[in-house]
Amino acid sequence: MNVTVRGRKRPFRTVGFDTAKNAVLLVEQRLLPHEFKVVAIRDFRATAAAITDMVVRGAGAIGATAAYGLAQGARAFRGKDLSKFIAHVDVVQRTLAEARPTAVDPVNAMIDVRAAMAAGTTVAEQQSLALSAAQHFADEDVAHCRGIGIHGAPLIRDGMRVLTHCNAGWLAFVDIGTATAPLYAAQSLGRKFHVFCDETRPRCQGASLTAWELAQQGIAHDVIADNAAGHLMQRGEVDLVIVGSDRVLGRTGEVANKIGTYTKAVLAHRHKIPFYVAIPLSTIDWQMASGMDIPIEERSGEEVLGAWGVVRAAKPGSRGLAAAKRSYVRIANPTSTARNPGFDVTPPELITGIITPLGIFKPHQLSKLLR
Numbered sequence: 341m342n343v344t345v346r347g348r349k350r351p352f353r354t355v356g357f358d359t360a361k362n363a364v365l366l367v368e369q370r371l372l373p374h375e376f377k378v379v380a381i382r383d384f385r386a387t388a389a390a391i392t393d394m395v396v397r398g399a400g401a402i403g404a405t406a407a408y409g410l411a412q413g414a415r416a417f418r419g420k421d422l423s424k425f426i427a428h429v430d431v432v433q434r435t436l437a438e439a440r441p442t443a444v445d446p447v448n449a450m451i452d453v454r455a456a457m458a459a460g461t462t463v464a465e466q467q468s469l470a471l472s473a474a475q476h477f478a479d480e481d482v483a484h485c486r487g488i489g490i491h492g493a494p495l496i497r498d499g500m501r502v503l504t505h506c507n508a509g510w511l512a513f514v515d516i517g518t519a520t521a522p523l524y525a526a527q528s529l530g531r532k533f534h535v536f537c538d539e540t541r542p543r544c545q546g547a548s549l550t551a552w553e554l555a556q557q558g559i560a561h562d563v564i565a566d567n568a569a570g571h572l573m574q575r576g577e578v579d580l581v582i583v584g585s586d587r588v589l590g591r592t593g594e595v596a597n598k599i600g601t602y603t604k605a606v607l608a609h610r611h612k613i614p615f616y617v618a619i620p621l622s623t624i625d626w627q628m629a630s631g632m633d634i635p636i637e638e639r640s641g642e643e644v645l646g647a648w649g650v651v652r653a654a655k656p657g658s659r660g661l662a663a664a665k666r667s668y669v670r671i672a673n674p675t676s677t678a679r680n681p682g683f684d685v686t687p688p689e690l691i692t693g694i695i696t697p698l699g700i701f702k703p704h705q706l707s708k709l710l711r
């Protein structure tokens with residue numbers, strides 16, 4: 341998507357790769373919305389750490405990062421012994437897969453890369469196939485988001501008020517995003533609508549990332565406190581909800597997404613407001629049989645007990661965040677501890693439809709995609 345940096349509008353992808361430097365290129369999301377910076381990560385272990393520490397986050401973006409990280413690790417191998425190379429790649433894959441547990445996209449992305457690599461008969465061939473497969477995954481992620489936009493745009497009519505949760509925008513993918521794809525497609529058709537971004541405590545991806553994205557694209561929006569959604573729905577101020585997902589079970593239609601998604605789905609159901617989930621095909625888990633088995637990431641309690649922000653806003657033309665001083669402030673009682681589950685699971689009966697690159701499906705009809 342286009343980002344205006346120092347007065348100049350330029351297109352960026354969230355995740356990329358520098359072949360010459362064997363480096364994964366990432367938009368440093370922890371600095372947004374106060375500073376826009378792309379960082380080069382030069383080693384697969386550092387790439388895994390960038391996923392864990394949320395330099396990059398969002399299911400599709402960490403999927404592409406894992407795919408590039410696998411290629412990066414494979415390309416760093418020196419030697420011609422294929423069995424030693426395969427043992428090394430196993431370690432790389434495991435390290436990247438363990439970086440974050442809930443999203444299935446990194447797992448699916450690396451399965452694709454390994455399958456492509458298997459066609460090579462030498463280390464050099466497999467290294468080259470790894471990079472082209474990672475590139476293919478990233479390009480396909482963009483194509484899937486574009487497809488979601490095409491199928492989802494008719495849902496966004498003039499004057500609508502749309503609620504979204506967390507960030508399922510281009511920062512959560514390689515480009516365009518899923519929940520935002522229908523919004524961007526509707527905007528390009530000239531439709532006028534308004535978006536409510538749930539703040540999404542504890543890390544505030546809605547307030548910091550989705551709001552920043554929408555501002556960059558000139559889409560009217562308000563950030564709302566997570567607890568405000570029910571009130572707005574009750575007063576008839578929300579017409580539609582669209583969220584993303586980190587793992588959709590193809591066999592049951594259950595949807596894992598950022599903590600608080602389930603609450604919004606219950607509220608939308610109560611108020612008869614359509615609730616859609618937008619996903620690329622890499623977010624579907626065809627194996628798992630129950631949402632209770634989805635590994636739910638438990639993050640540090642510090643995220644709940646306090647918040648990150650800037651002491652004062654950066655002045656236009658200043659050096660951005662460096663001048664604005666990003667810092668952590670403690671909010672909760674000093675002696676209290678916290679629980680911090682990062683995701684929840686929404687059951688299919690609360691979901692109106694799943695927007696995919698191949699069309700909109702009822703949650704229990706996803707198996708049609710296999711055909």
Ligand code: MRU
Pocket residue numbers: 397398399400401505506507508509512513518545583584585586597598599682
């Ligand atoms: O913890 P995050 O920021 O990686 O969580 C992201 C979300 O929950 C998104 O809504 C989700 O990844 C779906 S869109 C990729």
